[in-house]
Amino acid sequence: MDYATDSKTAWLAEEINTLKEQGLFNTIRTIESAMDGHITVDGKPVLNFCANNYLGLANHPRLREAAKHAIDKYGIGPGAVRTIAGTMSLHNRLEERLAAFKGVEACISLQSGFTANLATIPALVGRGDVIFSDELNHASIIDGSRLSRATIVRYRHNDVDDLRQKIAETTEYGRRIIITDGVFSMDGDIAPLPELCEVASEHDILLMVDDAHGEGVLGRGGRGIVDHFDLHGKVDIEVGTMSKAFGVVGGMVAGKRVIIDWLKQRGRPFLFSSAMTVPDTAACLEAVEILESSDELVTRLWRNAELFKREMTTLGFDVGHSATPIVPVMLGEAPLAQEFSRRLFEQGVFAMAIGYPTVPQGKARIRVMNTAAHSQDDLEQALAAFESVGKALGVIG
Numbered sequence: 001m002d003y004a005t006d007s008k009t010a011w012l013a014e015e016i017n018t019l020k021e022q023g024l025f026n027t028i029r030t031i032e033s034a035m036d037g038h039i040t041v042d043g044k045p046v047l048n049f050c051a052n053n054y055l056g057l058a059n060h061p062r063l064r065e066a067a068k069h070a071i072d073k074y075g076i077g078p079g080a081v082r083t084i085a086g087t088m089s090l091h092n093r094l095e096e097r098l099a100a101f102k103g104v105e106a107c108i109s110l111q112s113g114f115t116a117n118l119a120t121i122p123a124l125v126g127r128g129d130v131i132f133s134d135e136l137n138h139a140s141i142i143d144g145s146r147l148s149r150a151t152i153v154r155y156r157h158n159d160v161d162d163l164r165q166k167i168a169e170t171t172e173y174g175r176r177i178i179i180t181d182g183v184f185s186m187d188g189d190i191a192p193l194p195e196l197c198e199v200a201s202e203h204d205i206l207l208m209v210d211d212a213h214g215e216g217v218l219g220r221g222g223r224g225i226v227d228h229f230d231l232h233g234k235v236d237i238e239v240g241t242m243s244k245a246f247g248v249v250g251g252m253v254a255g256k257r258v259i260i261d262w263l264k265q266r267g268r269p270f271l272f273s274s275a276m277t278v279p280d281t282a283a284c285l286e287a288v289e290i291l292e293s294s295d296e297l298v299t300r301l302w303r304n305a306e307l308f309k310r311e312m313t314t315l316g317f318d319v320g321h322s323a324t325p326i327v328p329v330m331l332g333e334a335p336l337a338q339e340f341s342r343r344l345f346e347q348g349v350f351a352m353a354i355g356y357p358t359v360p361q362g363k364a365r366i367r368v369m370n371t372a373a374h375s376q377d378d379l380e381q382a383l384a385a386f387e388s389v390g391k392a393l394g395v396i397g
């Protein structure tokens with residue numbers, strides 16, 4: 001595309017052209033159907049292995065009904081920020097239900113998982129304080145940490161010994177916090193939370209986990225990583241999202257009431273940005289209701305993921321070290337991953353290639369997101385497509 005530029009914007013067109021030359025320009029596909037296991041992308045019906053819609057709730061009839069019902073009763077928008085315009089009972093109810101679901105004293109909802117991190121980290125630490133951060137933490141943790149102005153000390157990915165060493169070396173501090181993703185979204189591996197709890201407790205350091213990809217996936221009935229490791233009461237702050245397994249959009253922070261009440265006073269995205277919309281909030285409430293009443297969807301998700309991983313390994317693919325339904329199909333160089341994704345799409349399977357800088361150079365992959373929305377037939381069709389493309393491109397024998 002040719003851009004109309006002037007002296008102030010010509011550099012942007014140059015930057016965009018450079019991205020295109022390097023094969024790093026994001027082209028966003030258009031989805032013309034509801035978000036589900038089967039979708040229509042750019043006019044083509046395909047099987048969807050890209051979405052974080054782990055439980056298939058994004059188009060669940062009960063969530064749709066709950067959203068419509070709430071619109072009829074409360075309208076759409078929250079009107080303004082909650083501290084100024086008052087809060088809707090719906091938001092309070094969601095927070096109470098989430099707190100009970102997760103087994104914590106209190107919970108606060110925010111507009112997204114991203115803003116939940118931006119709200120939480122700068123409210124808890126500031127200049128003169130220290131954040132110990134896993135080197136592979138999500139961008140929203142990195143941005144929240146930078147906003148806080150605290151010193152950021154990165155430790156090697158999931159390396160508790162390195163964390164201990166970094167703690168020992170960091171002697172100048174006010175307050176301290178350890179922050180980790182619960183599930184790392186590019187590899188599907190899980191943080192060593194029990195060991196992190198020990199370190200945090202030995203050194204009297206706050207511990208925060210961002211459980212965006214564990215919410216609705218890990219633990220009993222999808223209660224998250226803290227429940228998965230049975231660490232209730234030992235992790236100070238759980239950040240989460242309702243944009244993935246819950247199938248809607250929204251963020252949450254769960255933990256001790258003293259922390260949640262503080263976030264209502266000092267969390268800037270809470271104080272200076274409007275709340276979740278009415279249909280989103282009602283749909284999230286229904287998602288909690290569904291999760292609390294049955295673990296059927298979580299069980300199906302894991303069954304699908306195990307089957308997919310097992311069959312891909314048997315076919316000869318390298319699927320990394322995932323311990324979750326995220327399956328990275330390791331391919332190496334970005335052009336190969338892109339070609340692989342393009343050919344899968346031709347065969348009716350939508351699975352995105354991920355390359356540098358999202359993952360390190362030489363570690364490009366197709367990231368397969370398994371969900372409960374896939375049937376056995378869907379998985380067999382996807383496996384057949386992977387086999388055929390893998391053989392055609394010489395990735396498997």
Ligand SMILES: Cc1ncc(COP(=O)(O)O)c(C=O)c1O
Nearest residue numbers: 112113114138185210212241243
């Ligand atoms: C670890 C982590 N935190 C936060 C987010 C952001 O969540 P949301 O999409 O709700 O803003 C993501 C999403 O990619 C994530 O993986």
